[in-house]
Amino acid sequence: MAKTDALQGALDLLVLKILSRRPGLHGYAIMTAIQGMSEEVLRVEEGSLYPALHRMEEAGWIAAEWVTKENGKRARIYEVTRAGKKQLGMEEMRWEEVTAAVNRVLREA
Amino acid sequence: MGMWRRLANVFRGERVSRELDEEMEAHIAEAVAQGRDAGAARKAFGSQMRLREESRDFRLMGWLDSLRADAVFGWRQLMKTKMTSVAAILSLALGIGACTAAFRLIDALMLRPMPVRNAERLHVIAFENIGPMGKMPYDSCSYPMFRQMREDAKDQAELIGVSYVDRIDLTYGSDAQMEKEYVQFVSGWMFDAFGIRPAAGRLFSADDDTEPGAHPYAVLSHDYWTRRFGDDPMVVGKSFRIGETVYQIIGVTEGPFTGTETGTVTGIFLPMAMKNPKTLASWNNFWMRTFIQLKPGVAVGPVEERLRATFHAIQLERTKTLGRLTPQQKELFFKERMFVDSGAAGRSNLQREYRRPLEILAALVGLVLLIVCANVANLMTAQAAARAREMALRVSIGAGRWRLAQLVLVESAMRALSAAVLGAMLAAWAAPLVVGMINPPDDPARLALPGDWRVFAFIAALSLGVTVLFGAAPALRASAVKPVAALKGGDDPQMKGRLMHGLVAAQVAFCFLVLFVAGLFVTTFERLTHQPTGFSSEEILNLETLTHQPQPPELWEQIAQHLREVPGVEQVAMTTWPLMSGESWVAEIGVNGGAPSDVLSDVLAVSPGWLDEMKIPFLDGRDFRRGESYPNVAIVNQAFANEFFRGENPIGKTFETMDAKGTPARVAIVGYVKDARSRDNFRYPVRATAYVPFSSMGATGAPEARGRGTFVVRTNSTNSQATAPVLRQEVARARPEFFVSNVRTQAEIVRGRTFRERLLAVLGLFFACVALVLGGVGLYGVLHYSVIQRRREIGIRIAVGAQAARIARLVTAELFSTVALGAVAGLAAGVVAARFMQSLLFEVRATDWTMMALPWAAMLVTAAVAAIAPVWRAIRIDPVEMLRAQ
Numbered sequence: 001m002a003k004t005d006a007l008q009g010a011l012d013l014l015v016l017k018i019l020s021r022r023p024g025l026h027g028y029a030i031m032t033a034i035q036g037m038s039e040e041v042l043r044v045e046e047g048s049l050y051p052a053l054h055r056m057e058e059a060g061w062i063a064a065e066w067v068t069k070e071n072g073k074r075a076r077i078y079e080v081t082r083a084g085k086k087q088l089g090m091e092e093m094r095w096e097e098v099t100a101a102v103n104r105v106l107r108e109a
Numbered sequence: 110m111g112m113w114r115r116l117a118n119v120f121r122g123e124r125v126s127r128e129l130d131e132e133m134e135a136h137i138a139e140a141v142a143q144g145r146d147a148g149a150a151r152k153a154f155g156s157q158m159r160l161r162e163e164s165r166d167f168r169l170m171g172w173l174d175s176l177r178a179d180a181v182f183g184w185r186q187l188m189k190t191k192m193t194s195v196a197a198i199l200s201l202a203l204g205i206g207a208c209t210a211a212f213r214l215i216d217a218l219m220l221r222p223m224p225v226r227n228a229e230r231l232h233v234i235a236f237e238n239i240g241p242m243g244k245m246p247y248d249s250c251s252y253p254m255f256r257q258m259r260e261d262a263k264d265q266a267e268l269i270g271v272s273y274v275d276r277i278d279l280t281y282g283s284d285a286q287m288e289k290e291y292v293q294f295v296s297g298w299m300f301d302a303f304g305i306r307p308a309a310g311r312l313f314s315a316d317d318d319t320e321p322g323a324h325p326y327a328v329l330s331h332d333y334w335t336r337r338f339g340d341d342p343m344v345v346g347k348s349f350r351i352g353e354t355v356y357q358i359i360g361v362t363e364g365p366f367t368g369t370e371t372g373t374v375t376g377i378f379l380p381m382a383m384k385n386p387k388t389l390a391s392w393n394n395f396w397m398r399t400f401i402q403l404k405p406g407v408a409v410g411p412v413e414e415r416l417r418a419t420f421h422a423i424q425l426e427r428t429k430t431l432g433r434l435t436p437q438q439k440e441l442f443f444k445e446r447m448f449v450d451s452g453a454a455g456r457s458n459l460q461r462e463y464r465r466p467l468e469i470l471a472a473l474v475g476l477v478l479l480i481v482c483a484n485v486a487n488l489m490t491a492q493a494a495a496r497a498r499e500m501a502l503r504v505s506i507g508a509g510r511w512r513l514a515q516l517v518l519v520e521s522a523m524r525a526l527s528a529a530v531l532g533a534m535l536a537a538w539a540a541p542l543v544v545g546m547i548n549p550p551d552d553p554a555r556l557a558l559p560g561d562w563r564v565f566a567f568i569a570a571l572s573l574g575v576t577v578l579f580g581a582a583p584a585l586r587a588s589a590v591k592p593v594a595a596l597k598g599g600d601d602p603q604m605k606g607r608l609m610h611g612l613v614a615a616q617v618a619f620c621f622l623v624l625f626v627a628g629l630f631v632t633t634f635e636r637l638t639h640q641p642t643g644f645s646s647e648e649i650l651n652l653e654t655l656t657h658q659p660q661p662p663e664l665w666e667q668i669a670q671h672l673r674e675v676p677g678v679e680q681v682a683m684t685t686w687p688l689m690s691g692e693s694w695v696a697e698i699g700v701n702g703g704a705p706s707d708v709l710s711d712v713l714a715v716s717p718g719w720l721d722e723m724k725i726p727f728l729d730g731r732d733f734r735r736g737e738s739y740p741n742v743a744i745v746n747q748a749f750a751n752e753f754f755r756g757e758n759p760i761g762k763t764f765e766t767m768d769a770k771g772t773p774a775r776v777a778i779v780g781y782v783k784d785a786r787s788r789d790n791f792r793y794p795v796r797a798t799a800y801v802p803f804s805s806m807g808a809t810g811a812p813e814a815r816g817r818g819t820f821v822v823r824t825n826s827t828n829s830q831a832t833a834p835v836l837r838q839e840v841a842r843a844r845p846e847f848f849v850s851n852v853r854t855q856a857e858i859v860r861g862r863t864f865r866e867r868l869l870a871v872l873g874l875f876f877a878c879v880a881l882v883l884g885g886v887g888l889y890g891v892l893h894y895s896v897i898q899r900r901r902e903i904g905i906r907i908a909v910g911a912q913a914a915r916i917a918r919l920v921t922a923e924l925f926s927t928v929a930l931g932a933v934a935g936l937a938a939g940v941v942a943a944r945f946m947q948s949l950l951f952e953v954r955a956t957d958w959t960m961m962a963l964p965w966a967a968m969l970v971t972a973a974v975a976a977i978a979p980v981w982r983a984i985r986i987d988p989v990e991m992l993r994a995q
Contacts, residue, residue, distance in 0.1 A: 027132065028139035046136065075139075076132045 201528030204478035206535025226304025233452035310360030333376030372459035521580025621935025624964035627873030643785030646855030659814035662804035682719035730780035744780030908988035
């Protein structure tokens with residue numbers, strides 16, 4: 001898991017969390033959701049989002065399927081798998097640990 | 110995503126790309142619908158292509174994709190260098206094919222379990238006696254011994270008795286329709302124990318093997334059923350006759366089981382109890398093998414202990430019945446050891462005789478394969494050097510080192526794969542060919558050689574190993590390329606040279622070893638076939654004849670007389686069995702009323718005129734006269750005189766022996782002849798032999814009838830085999846109760862004694878030639894390459910006035926020192942290796958200088974021939990053109 005550095009971990013965490021709350025979002029919706037919920041603080045580049053989505057699909061954390069929307073257009077929507085839920089738990093825990101650690105350093109330095 | 114889908118993606122790259130595009134387009138559409146600027150949305154993706162590649166990398170198995178690309182590229186590469194590729198693949202195919210054939214033979218003869226239930230729990234009893242020739246392994250025992258051992262081990266194991274397989278004359282009709290088939294006597298409970306079911310009728314049960322002679326039933330093997338009767342179910346109930354006994358067929362086995370004697374396909378099984386009652390009762394007649402089937406959960410150790418105790422008790426009992434044994438003989442008798450071997454692969458003499466030869470052949474073909482590998486590795490190294498720029502370019506534009514190594518390995522694997530396919534075909538053809546060379550044509554060895562997963566796994570493993578062997582060095586080299594140096598055109602030639610020369614040295618060593626071993630075998634065969642037999646086998650035809658009932662000697666003589674009148678026949682005499690047929694009768698000899706000797710004498714019954722016909726010259730005395738009979742008179746050979754009369758002329762002397770009934774008899778020596786070989790083994794000196802009259806006197810003083818004998822016919826045609834059918838008919842016409850079981854020329858019998866040595870010599874010679882050619886090609890390749898590498902240097906040297914001889918020396922010096930180094934290593938290995946095959950050699954020692962000189966000379970000539978073309982090319986380099994071109 002050499003690739004899962006802190007930042008990438010953060011993106012995965014956000015995507016998994018959002019998808020676990022609201023399954024069946026497509027890529028664009030995920031992007032806007034992150035943007036909206038973080039009150040425009042966090043912006044995800046398309047160039048990082050899609051590779052991340054595909055990587056997580058590859059890892060089996062999320063599953064994708066093609067659906068046809070009411071306007072007749074096809075969209076690829078994602079939801080969290082069982083393995084993804086487990087991963088989410090771990091990522092959340094690690095996030096807590098990291099932020100706590102960073103806070104400790106900020107407080108005590 | 111499942112593995113399958115990923116694999117599928119590799120070959121559906123287009124569709125994956127389309128899906129990615131579609132998803133991106135959907136995203137942009139969404140963005141526009143939400144009020145974003147289309148251009149900005151599109152821009153946000155950055156380079157669409159880059160994104161696609163990145164995404165795709167996760168969805169595809171990138172590695173597999175690159176592999177496919179490499180395979181396509183590798184194929185183009187092979188096509189580009191067609192000639193060398195074909196040469197490389199063919200030589201690899203030869204190497205892999207030969208190794209596979211050797212494996213198939215070894216597997217079929219020694220490793221493959223018999224098609225019976227729980228073969229791995231099957232063991233076989235073997236013995237070892239210490240005789241004058243050293244340790245002698247054997248695996249036969251007598252029927253009472255078997256019964257005793259079975260009784261003692263019955264709690265832990267079931268013992269199964271099987272006779273040696275015999276090729277017996279039998280008939281389904283009249284005497285004229287006699288045919289031969291392989292027959293094995295087996296314990297009634299064998300089929301049950303082996304889990305073999307009937308394909309028709311029923312098989313033996315323990316009840317069919319109780320009382321001697323009570324159950325004249327026969328079971329056919331499936332193989333024989335198909336071969337002889339075309340799977341006709343009506344065969345059950347039919348009967349056939351062997352000698353006097355009529356057997357009824359009660360069933361046919363199912364499956365591929367054809368007896369326990371690997372290398373012989375048994376057609377007919379008979380119950381043990383149908384064996385001759387005298388044989389069954391004798392403690393001293395060793396005619397059968399014993400298989401042990403361990404009960405579940407029983408280890409072999411305790412059973413072996415148990416049986417050893419029984420064997421010891423039996424030996425003790427037997428010393429009493431054997432009568433006069435010297436203390437020394439007794440001691441040796443007690444030193445006989447019993448042990449338990451694995452019986453999973455069956456048990457046959459063929460295994461014992463051919464284990465070593467096949468192992469040695471396997472080692473030889475393994476060496477040949479290594480030579481091939483060295484050749485191909487050199488070839489590929491040279492090619493890799495030629496491609497150094499391509500590799501450097503790939504590295505410069507960002508290809509990983511591993512990716513480069515993979516590229517070269519894929520090419521190697523493609524070569525190995527094509528070679529493996531060709532090799533498998535070669536092996537499928539060669540393995541049966543070698544089996545055909547094992548035994549004489551009238552009694553061929555038959556081995557099941559199925560091409561199943563064992564063979565497939567072997568070829569796969571071998572190809573993989575070979576790929577690594579010849580592909581690893583060039584692959585590592587390719588991956589270690591230094592782009593800057595290579596693109597400048599100034600690679601480090603020194604290092605490449607070292608690798609190639611190392612390979613050449615190894616190749617020469619292997620080649621030398623193969624030549625050396627082949628030389629030993631050829632010389633052994635040569636020496637054996639030139640061993641004097643002491644008799645003339647030219648135009649001699651042996652008619653091995655059986656009679657329905659034993660017939661009186663006059664009738665035998667009557668037929669001999671009849672045969673003398675057949676056109677083309679010059680002489681006819683009679684004996685029990687042909688000389689050197691492998692059969693023997695031995696007797697203890699006592700001289701001057703002394704104790705019988707330790708050394709036994711061969712005894713052979715012959716009619717008057719036989720010695721003359723076989724051209725065995727008399728030293729003194731006379732031939733037998735008509736009316737003389739055994740055991741009154743004898744003619745002895747030189748070895749006999751040396752052994753029992755200290756080399757004195759034995760004419761007029763007598764010796765004491767026991768006749769066939771065990772009654773002591775005094776025999777007068779009337780003739781003294783030169784040594785002639787009566788037994789089969791060329792490796793031992795001619796034995797002491799006493800010839801006795803063909804007709805023998807019974808207890809009542811009347812001539813005894815005999816049921817078996819051989820008419821020895823000398824014909825006046827060089828093709829004596831042509832008269833065989835005529836003679837066969839004439840015997841039956843003269844007396845219908847006589848029939849000829851077998852007709853063999855004497856030359857054929859003598860030749861048959863060196864079959865194994867011939868096989869080794871022929872195959873050894875073949876692989877020596879192959880090794881030499883491959884070695885030569887390898888030397889040529891390396892030399893050729895080095896001339897091309899150094900052409901600039903050579904051109905300059907020629908320009909400044911170097912002589913042709915000097916250039917030649919310059920080019921070849923390093924190579925010849927490498928060859929010398931390899932040869933020394935090969936010789937050392939050869940001398941060590943020869944120790945392991947001493948038992949197969951005859952009158953030849955590994956340390957003979959001629960044995961070493963021959964491969965040396967062959968190697969040297971090959972190297973010289975290989976050097977001619979490259980040296981010529983080096984000398985012909987035109988300095989002006991050369992320097993201008995560079």
